[in-house]
Amino acid sequence: MEYFNQNKQNLRNTERFVAIFFSLYSINLCISVIRQKQDAWIPVCIFITALASWAIFLSKYKTFRTRAAITTLLIQSNIIIYATHTNDLHAVIPTFMVLTVLVAFYGSAKLQWLTLISLFYIIFYHGVITSSFSLASKETLFNLLPQTGNILCLELIIYIWIKKRNQDNEEMYQVIDALVEAEQSKDDFLANVSHEIRTPVNTICGMSEMALREHSLDKLREEVFDIRDAGHNLMALVSDILDFSQLQQGKMDLEEEAYNISSTINDVINMAMARKGDKPLEFIVDCNTEIPCELLGDEKKIRRVIMNLVDNAVKFTNEGGILINISFRKEDYGINLCVSVKDTGIGMSEESLEKLFERFCQLDTRRNRLEGGIGLGLAISRALILKMGGTITVRSRLGKGSIFRFVIPQKVLNEKPIGQLNNRENLNVATYFDMEQFDMLTVRDEYSKFIIHMVQQLKVKCHVCRNLAELKRREKLTPFSHIFISLEEYQEDATYFDRLAKHTRVITVIERYNEKYITNPDIIRLYKPFYMLPVITILNGSRGNGGGRQMVRPGKFIAPDAHVLVVDDNTMNIRVIEGLLKEYQIKVTYASSGHEALEVIENMCYDFVFMDHMMPEMDGIETMHRIRKKAGVYYQKTPIIALTANAAPGNREMFLEEGFDDFLAKPVEISVLERVLKRNLPEEKIIFQQKETINNNTPDTPISETENHAAALHQTDGENLETTEELVIGDLNVKQGMLYCGGQQQYLNVLEMYYSQEEEKRQELETLFQKQNWKDYTIKIHALKSIMKSMGADTLSRKAKALEDAGKREDIPYILNHHEEMIAEYHRVIGELRQCPFLSHVTAQKTPPGKQTGNAAIKNEREPLPELDDASFQQFLAEMEDSVYSLDGEQMLAILAKLQEYQYCRTALSEKLEPVRKKIEMSDYMSAFDTLNDIRDNLKNKTEGGSANA
Numbered sequence: 001m002e003y004f005n006q007n008k009q010n011l012r013n014t015e016r017f018v019a020i021f022f023s024l025y026s027i028n029l030c031i032s033v034i035r036q037k038q039d040a041w042i043p044v045c046i047f048i049t050a051l052a053s054w055a056i057f058l059s060k061y062k063t064f065r066t067r068a069a070i071t072t073l074l075i076q077s078n079i080i081i082y083a084t085h086t087n088d089l090h091a092v093i094p095t096f097m098v099l100t101v102l103v104a105f106y107g108s109a110k111l112q113w114l115t116l117i118s119l120f121y122i123i124f125y126h127g128v129i130t131s132s133f134s135l136a137s138k139e140t141l142f143n144l145l146p147q148t149g150n151i152l153c154l155e156l157i158i159y160i161w162i163k164k165r166n167q168d169n170e171e172m173y174q175v176i177d178a179l180v181e182a183e184q185s186k187d188d189f190l191a192n193v194s195h196e197i198r199t200p201v202n203t204i205c206g207m208s209e210m211a212l213r214e215h216s217l218d219k220l221r222e223e224v225f226d227i228r229d230a231g232h233n234l235m236a237l238v239s240d241i242l243d244f245s246q247l248q249q250g251k252m253d254l255e256e257e258a259y260n261i262s263s264t265i266n267d268v269i270n271m272a273m274a275r276k277g278d279k280p281l282e283f284i285v286d287c288n289t290e291i292p293c294e295l296l297g298d299e300k301k302i303r304r305v306i307m308n309l310v311d312n313a314v315k316f317t318n319e320g321g322i323l324i325n326i327s328f329r330k331e332d333y334g335i336n337l338c339v340s341v342k343d344t345g346i347g348m349s350e351e352s353l354e355k356l357f358e359r360f361c362q363l364d365t366r367r368n369r370l371e372g373g374i375g376l377g378l379a380i381s382r383a384l385i386l387k388m389g390g391t392i393t394v395r396s397r398l399g400k401g402s403i404f405r406f407v408i409p410q411k412v413l414n415e416k417p418i419g420q421l422n423n424r425e426n427l428n429v430a431t432y433f434d435m436e437q438f439d440m441l442t443v444r445d446e447y448s449k450f451i452i453h454m455v456q457q458l459k460v461k462c463h464v465c466r467n468l469a470e471l472k473r474r475e476k477l478t479p480f481s482h483i484f485i486s487l488e489e490y491q492e493d494a495t496y497f498d499r500l501a502k503h504t505r506v507i508t509v510i511e512r513y514n515e516k517y518i519t520n521p522d523i524i525r526l527y528k529p530f531y532m533l534p535v536i537t538i539l540n541g542s543r544g545n546g547g548g549r550q551m552v553r554p555g556k557f558i559a560p561d562a563h564v565l566v567v568d569d570n571t572m573n574i575r576v577i578e579g580l581l582k583e584y585q586i587k588v589t590y591a592s593s594g595h596e597a598l599e600v601i602e603n604m605c606y607d608f609v610f611m612d613h614m615m616p617e618m619d620g621i622e623t624m625h626r627i628r629k630k631a632g633v634y635y636q637k638t639p640i641i642a643l644t645a646n647a648a649p650g651n652r653e654m655f656l657e658e659g660f661d662d663f664l665a666k667p668v669e670i671s672v673l674e675r676v677l678k679r680n681l682p683e684e685k686i687i688f689q690q691k692e693t694i695n696n697n698t699p700d701t702p703i704s705e706t707e708n709h710a711a712a713l714h715q716t717d718g719e720n721l722e723t724t725e726e727l728v729i730g731d732l733n734v735k736q737g738m739l740y741c742g743g744q745q746q747y748l749n750v751l752e753m754y755y756s757q758e759e760e761k762r763q764e765l766e767t768l769f770q771k772q773n774w775k776d777y778t779i780k781i782h783a784l785k786s787i788m789k790s791m792g793a794d795t796l797s798r799k800a801k802a803l804e805d806a807g808k809r810e811d812i813p814y815i816l817n818h819h820e821e822m823i824a825e826y827h828r829v830i831g832e833l834r835q836c837p838f839l840s841h842v843t844a845q846k847t848p849p850g851k852q853t854g855n856a857a858i859k860n861e862r863e864p865l866p867e868l869d870d871a872s873f874q875q876f877l878a879e880m881e882d883s884v885y886s887l888d889g890e891q892m893l894a895i896l897a898k899l900q901e902y903q904y905c906r907t908a909l910s911e912k913l914e915p916v917r918k919k920i921e922m923s924d925y926m927s928a929f930d931t932l933n934d935i936r937d938n939l940k941n942k943t944e945g946g947s948a949n950a
Contacts, residue, residue, distance in 0.1 A: 011064045014105055015071075019057045021102055022075060026050035029082050029095065038085050045081050049074045068106040075099050076118040083122045092122060097154060104158045107166060112159050119151060247383045253653055254387060259299035261291055261337070262418045262533055265326065267303055269529060272310045272322075279314065282321035282443050285531035286450050289419030289457055291328045292335065293927065296411040301384045306339055308377040309404045313343035317401070320344030321443040334412040340405040344442050348396040381406075401442070416927065419536045424460050427539060430474065431484045432465040433509075434492075454532055458539070468492055480504055482539060487514050490523070497523070507538055557688045560585040562681050563604070567597040567623065568612040568643070570783040571757075573666070575750050576790050577610060577643070580673055594618030598626055605634060608680045610664070613644035613655075614782045620644070621658050628659060639680040643668075666786050683917050684900060684910045688893045730832030733792035751791060755833045762826060769819055777815070778807030781822075788829070796825045868902035868909070873936055877929075884929045892920050892928065905939040912939070 027050075030043035053071045061067055079099055083092040100115045243252065265287055272283060306324075313322045323342040328335045385392045390408030421427075431451055435444040455462040463480075465471040468489070475483075483500065487510045490497050497506050501522035508523050509530045518525065526534060564581065568574050569592050578588045589604070591597035594615055601609070609627075613620040624640050639661040644651075652663045664676050678686065727734050727744060729751070738747045754761070761784070768777040785800035799822040806814040868876075876899055883891040896917060900910040912935050919928035 014107075015057050015064070015067060018071060018102060018105055019053050022053050022071070022078075022099075023050045025095075025098065025102075026078060029078065033082065033085070036086065042081060042085055046078055049078050049081075065108070068108060068111060072103050072106070072111045072114060075103060076115060079118050080121060083118075084125055096122075097151060100151070100154060101158070104162065107162055109159050109162050109166075112155060112162060116152075116155060119148070123148070244380055244383075247380065247387075252387070254298045255300065256296055256298055258294055258296055258413055260293055260418065261295060261326070262293070264299055264303050264306075265531075265533070268306050268310065268324070269531070271307055272314070272324075273529070275311060275314045276322075279317075280319055281314070281317060282438065282447075283529035284321060284323045284443075284446050284450055285529050286323065286325045286453060287418075287532050288327040289532050289536065290417045291326070291337075292412045292414055293416045293418045294412070294414035295335070295337070296413050297337075297408070298388060301388065302337075302408065305381045305384055305406065306341070308381045309339075309341040309406075312377060312404075313341050313345060313402070317343045317345030320401075320440040321438075321446060323446050331409065334410050336407050337410050338405070338407050340403060342401065342403045342446075344401045344440060347398045347400045347402055349398045353394060353396060419533055421458055421460070421536055422540050424458075427460045427481050428463075428478060429458075429460055429482045429484070429539070430463045430465055430471060430480045432468065432471045432489050433484075433486055434467070434488055437486070437488045450530075454535065457532065458536070460539070468496075472496070475500070475504075482507060484509065484526075484535075486510065487517060490518065494520075505538070557678075557686050558585045559677070559681055559685045559687065562607045562685045563587045563589065564608055564610060565589050565591060565597065565601060565606040566610045566643070567591045567594070567615075567620065568610075569593055569615045569779075570612070570787055571753065573612065573643075573783070573787060573790075575753055577668065579749070580668060580670070584677065586677075594620070594623035594626075597623055601627060601635075601638075602630075606638060607682060607685065608639035608641060608661075610643040611640050611660070613642060614779045616776050616779050619779075621655075624659060641676060641680060666790070683914055687897050688890065729792075729836045730829075731795075732829070732832060733794055735792075736794075737790060737792035747791075750787075751833060751836070754787060754791065755830070758830050758833075762823070766823075769815075772812075774807055774810070774812065774815070778804055781807065784826075793829045796822070796829050799825055865901065865903040865908055867906070868899075868904045870940075873904060877933065877936070880929055880932060889920050893917065896920070904936070905942065907939055909935075 026046050029046050033043045033046065053074050056067050056070050056074075061070075076099075079092070079096055082095060086092065096115075096119060100112075103111055103115055265285065269283070269285060276283070310322065310324065321344055323340075325338075325340045325342070327338045329338065382392055385406050385408060388408045390406055392404065392406040394402060394404050396402035433447065433451070435447060438444050438447065451464060455464070463474050465474060471483070474480075482505045483497075484507045485497070487508060490508050498520045500506055501520060506523050507526050508518055509526045509528060510518070512527050515525060524538065526538065562584075564586055566574055566577050566588055568577075568590070571592070574588075574590045574592075578590075581588055589600065589606070591600045595618060597609070597611075611620040611624055615623075618626075620642065627635055627638075627640065629635075640659075641662040641664055642655040642660040643664050644655075644666060655663050662676055662680055664672065727738075734747070737750075738744050761780075765777065765780055765784070768780060781800050781803045785797050785804055788794075788797040788800060799818070803815055803818060803822055806812075806818075876895060880892060880895050883889075883895065896913055900913060902909055913932075916928050916932050916935070919931060
């Protein structure tokens with residue numbers, strides 16, 4: 001701890017001071033001895049003792065107390081050497097007193113009394129051994145007794161002072177310990193509360209998502225949207241608390257990975273537009289298109305920081321605009337990524353700026369009660385930026401707005417710019433924006449600067465027109481290839497622009513809710529904010545209306561050729577994960593122990609392994625290490641994912657350090673599971689669903705990415721979350737259980753399976769408890785905690801967790817005192833299940849889940865793929881190009897899935913298309929199209945070259 005380090009430094013300073021003063025005084029004694037013409041060896045000995053004290057100090061010999069004791073003995077030896085060779089006892093007394101005070105700096109009462117030894121030795125030596133003075137002489141006694149009394153008084157005063165100081169220090173340390181413990185308790189409390197809040201919030205969000213899938217009534221959907229948004233806002237709040245707690249404890253690590261900054265920009269823009277709501281704010285995004293397309297860094301934390309700054313700007317800006325500027329500067333190590341967020345809001349005073357980044361700081365608490373927040377956003381942002389090696393600054397004036405700017409270093413993996421313009425010489429662009437439509441002068445100036453900067457970056461012929469008459473005049477002289485206007489300019493002369501759109505690309509920059517005012521299908525809609533990347537896409541040839549929309553991510557997918565191994569000693573957990581994977585048509589094989597997993601993995605190749613942590617005999621970590629030690633690339637490369645309920649802060653990093661490839665916490669959240677599957681399944685085995693099969697919304701309804709994904713997650717037969725009668729099972733949290741198990745039918749199956757085995761499970765726990773086999777008891781109680789959480793038995797799950805924690809810390813008295821209480825709750829839950837009428841309608845599966853034998857477990861050999869001719873390949877390329885210009889990443893992946901079903905020039909295309917898929921996933925659409933073209937050309941040239949050689 002910090003104060004211990006400070007105390008350690010203070011002790012070193014004390015040692016240094018004593019050594020310096022002792023050396024100076026020893027030099028003074030040497031001079032005195034030489035002037036008295038005493039033996040030559042005496043000053044040598046005195047000087048050697050001083051050098052010895054330095055040797056002890058510099059060598060850091062053993063402990064501080066040991067070094068202090070040795071140095072005190074050296075000081076006493078100096079006094080004795082000097083005193084025994086001088087006849088003037090009066091000259092010895094000052095020396096003795098000075099060095100006695102010097103020893104007091106060590107703060108040890110025992111060492112202080114040690115100095116009296118030398119005093120009595122000197123008196124004994126001169127009075128008895130050498131008889132240099134007579135103890136019987138009254139004159140000698142009158143001279144000696146006062147001086148000795150003065151020394152003893154000095155010793156007593158120093159002793160009392162040392163004892164009092166040590167007592168005060170001890171009390172101070174106790175206070176500091178209490179403060180540190182309180183601080184740690186606060187951090188633990190924040191972490192625990194955050195985790196506890198996450199569970200019901202996750203249920204709110206999950207159930208609202210499922211309701212959105214199943215219901216189409218507008219009123220119901222509107223209310224569920226409100227529930228979901230409230231849940232997500234609360235989850236963001238809890239995340240802030242948890243992240244701050246982790247930052248305080250130093251447990252938050254960077255997760256560096258390759259990313260495309262254009263994807264980050266698009267995510268930020270979409271979230272920012274949602275945050276501003278109905279506020280009349282203009283968002284201006286000025287992004288340097290020369291930023292390298294592939295960077296290495298923690299993209300999630302960068303996005304988090306930008307969104308925190310944008311949230312802050314939106315919160316304190318009621319009118320005007322917000323400017324997001326993203327640029328870079330080249331460095332030897334890569335680039336410095338520079339981001340600034342400027343607003344025209346209420347601004348801040350100089351006094352407020354000084355405490356802006358303090359934790360839990362809200363400069364205007366009354367306003368924050370209206371806008372929300374707990375004052376952690378900026379503190380977290382600053383901590384994250386410093387963690388990434390960057391800096392953050394802020395400039396603000398009260399009533400004038402604020403500018404936040406941060407710079408972070410990033411490594412570059414691909415120097416290619418994020419925006420590239422094709423056929424620049426064939427473009428002739430015009431812009432016409434009436435700046436008078438913006439009430440605030442600052443917004444007009446920023447828009448004007450942005451347009452100028454855009455023209456400078458694009459390096460195309462561009463005519464900035466100030467009014468409609470100027471645009472018409474210039475258009476007659478030189479036809480334009482593209483004309484950019486806003487809704488106000490379009491409405492100024494709609495007939496003219498409709499006629500112009502028949503032969504010129506007219507792009508209208510509008511808000512989404514104003515789209516109804518433009519009915520001409522030839523007019524291209526570019527949704528605000530108006531920024532560089534969609535402009536480049538349109539100039540490169542896009543004819544669609546997706547200019548300003550978010551780059552669509554693939555939603556629903558299946559993987560019917562994928563095969564995974566689930567290792568868990570709890571069959572209910574296996575049933576749950578199998579039910580969740582069924583949605584993706586993934587085949588599952590299971591192993592109920594580490595030993596069985598080692599046998600099963602040798603009989604078949606799996607795409608990855610889900611590995612439980614706490615299992616009897618051989619836990620998940622040991623099993624993973626034994627798999628890795630097997631000979632063969634397959635055992636070294638197959639991803640092994642930790643599937644465990646140990647999801648406390650720091651455990652994810654612990655599992656990854658042990659060698660696991662990924663981490664999934666139980667109970668499993670669907671969205672997290674999907675991300676894990678995408679990261680670890682072979683890309684050629686993932687098949688994304690076609691857009692038309694997953695989009696059930698009407699054309700007039702704007703669809704966000706989350707809604708689109710929710711619509712995609714349709715239910716399989718027999719697993720609808722709806723039921724004709726309400727499912728109530730005692731006080732079980734049925735909705736939570738259905739969410740964790742993946743549907744009602746799967747939930748009921750899990751309940752029946754556990755109900756049929758409850759006596760066996762209870763007896764196992766009782767046996768282990770009676771035998772006091774606490775290691776296996778802890779493992780079994782861990783499994784009980786997890787499955788009860790999935791069943792919605794929250795009270796029993798909490799009691800099991802408390803016993804598990806006690807087992808881990810070997811708190812046996814707690815287990816002995818609370819085991820019966822847990823068993824009583826166990827009987828109560830089983831009693832609730834016994835009275836449940838729904839379980840009688842469910843047919844239990846008699847065969848273990850996922851256990852595959854015979855031909856069903858053997859992958860069928862595929863028939864030879866059909867050959868793709870040049871004309872068909874060209875047609876696929878044309879479709880891909882159209883998708884590129886409309887920024888439709890989902891459609892691009894669908895085209896890629898079709899291509900994988902063919903071979904070209906006698907080469908299976910599925911083997912070649914992985915780089916294309918990765919670029920699409922990173923939203924680098926143009927580069928993905930170019931790569932696909934290169935693959936076609938390389939295969940064709942290779943075949944033609946082989947034919948020529950033949």
